[in-house]
Amino acid sequence: MKRSRLAVGFLLLSAAATAAAACALDAAIHAWDVMTALGLPSGLTPRLAAQLLPAARQIVEPLRRYGAYAPALAPGPDDAVAELLRYLGRDPHWRPPAGGTSGPR
Numbered sequence: 001m002k003r004s005r006l007a008v009g010f011l012l013l014s015a016a017a018t019a020a021a022a023c024a025l026d027a028a029i030h031a032w033d034v035m036t037a038l039g040l041p042s043g044l045t046p047r048l049a050a051q052l053l054p055a056a057r058q059i060v061e062p063l064r065r066y067g068a069y070a071p072a073l074a075p076g077p078d079d080a081v082a083e084l085l086r087y088l089g090r091d092p093h094w095r096p097p098a099g100g101t102s103g104p105r
Contacts, residue, residue, distance in 0.1 A: 021055035028052060029088055039096050049080040056087055 028044055035042040060069045070089025076082060082092035 018055070018059070021052070022059050025052050025056055025059065029085075029090075032085065032090070036094060037096055044081050044084075046080040049084040053080065053084050053087065056084060060088065 028048060032042040032044045063069055064071070072089060073086040073091065075086060076092075078086075078092060085092040
């Protein structure tokens with residue numbers, strides 16, 4: 001049986017590792033969405049974002065054309081969290097409006 005592999009940085013990941021990275025990315029980003037919309041700290045750390053960014057760069061681009069991810073925002077002079085969020089089309093400085101919540105996009 002031929003195994004599928006994905007290059008992430010200098011690592012070659014198996015299909016299973018790629019799927020795990022995709023799940024971790026999905027969970028971390030949607031947790032950021034929810035926590036930010038509630039006006040709470042997200043827990044997405046620069047270390048975690050730096051670990052997820054290479055996987056995001058491999059996984060997201062093929063899916064953008066189908067609308068699964070928003071277009072990337074222009075890079076800014078921010079940390080790894082902001083870099084990952086911008087890459088995924090999210091404004092890292094978004095906060096809910098006073099007196100109510102709505103989505104972070």
